[in-house]
Amino acid sequence: MPQSALALRLAALGDSLTAGYGLPAGDAFPAQLARALAAKGQAVEIRNFGISGDTTAGGLARLDGVLATAPDGVILELGANDMLRGMDPSSIQANLDAIMGRLQKAGIPVLLCGIRAMRNYGRAYAEELAAVYTGLAQKYDAPLDPSFLDGVTGVPGMTLPDGLHPTAQGVAAIVTRILPTVETFVTRLGTARASTP
Template structure:
């Protein structure tokens, strides 16, 4: 006997830094709002709560995780690490913090996907290699979806970032959303399949 289709809205939480918070943009143009709209256009009944805080490092995200857990979302998008990198913090520390976040989400039974970041070139090849490896290694460890580089198609592209050269413009956010959407749809499909999998046990 097949499980009934999920009728309720799928509730996601986006745990991140200024890239999630939408620094310099109206709330309606921030990444979670635009991703929610893009998912709706694809026929997905999904809401995305914005748990982005500008300036947050992976340690900050870990410190705020109780708030995300208390919201009891159906799934979490984790987007952290850019500020660790910009401050030149040890990749090992960032990885440990992210690992702790993912471990606690797993223990709480809340599925998640990972949004990756890449090191700026000015920190040297050794730092970049160590930092860039964080996300694929953690995605493999937990067997979850990974979008390799959150700012793919935005960094270094004219008109895609604000004058600081770091944060996306509204157009830049649309590029991020368009590129990450297939990965998020895979994540959403996994969440929608979960009730059916449970029913079949």
């Protein structure tokens, strides 16, 4: 049986942080994560559905394209552009809820990646935004990475000159930090697939 037939298939649905803005395709988050999993003996294919500038509404609008590939699981990383536009957390929640609800209906588990609000938005906004991700993770029993850019934002060498998007080194740091969560997610997917007749 070919290796591709054995591999779990993930879809990474996100914005520029998933797409790999300013980086070669091989340095983008999905590619680096797939290599890190392979080094751990996990055969996982990760399709990059990241689009720079995308919002939660944009992700919902193109969800059919993700569903059409019938992935075993989805890594959902959206909301940063909504936050940068100062959008109400309730609209972010509604869009992410709709995405996760449709994926659940299709029997596709989700690993949810959260983002933290920038300090200038104030404490109340930051807390409300954080609650969106923790609440949805609980609702859908989804593993959560609460802050996708944790350890990258503001660290020299980890971001491009814009101070927002990670360098290849920054992506590697994200992958190293999130890898245990992804490994647990992938193991759960593999167990579920093995038990399916």
